[in-house]
Amino acid sequence: MITLFVILMFMFFGKMIIFGIKAAWGLGKFVIGLILLPVLIIGVIAAGLVYLALPLLAITGVVLMVRKAAEAV
Numbered sequence: 001m002i003t004l005f006v007i008l009m010f011m012f013f014g015k016m017i018i019f020g021i022k023a024a025w026g027l028g029k030f031v032i033g034l035i036l037l038p039v040l041i042i043g044v045i046a047a048g049l050v051y052l053a054l055p056l057l058a059i060t061g062v063v064l065m066v067r068k069a070a071e072a073v
Contacts (some may be wrong), residue, residue, distance in 0.1 A: 040056075041053050041056060041057055044056070061071065
């Protein structure tokens with residue numbers, strides 16, 4: 001009986017750890033995409049490096065369009 005309890009306990013906590021990692025990954029992508037990337041682009045433009053900010057913005061836009069097109073299929 002104790003072995004069954006231990007096995008089920010490891011299964012439960014293993015699933016909780018996996019859930020925590022997935023949640024942290026999703027939150028990290030949200031923070032990078034919504035907060036960090038626009039602040040980085042504004043900072044680069046404010047520093048006078050428009051020639052660096054425009055390709056970064058173009059690459060980000062292309063990646064987002066390709067990702068959205070892949071989700072639609």
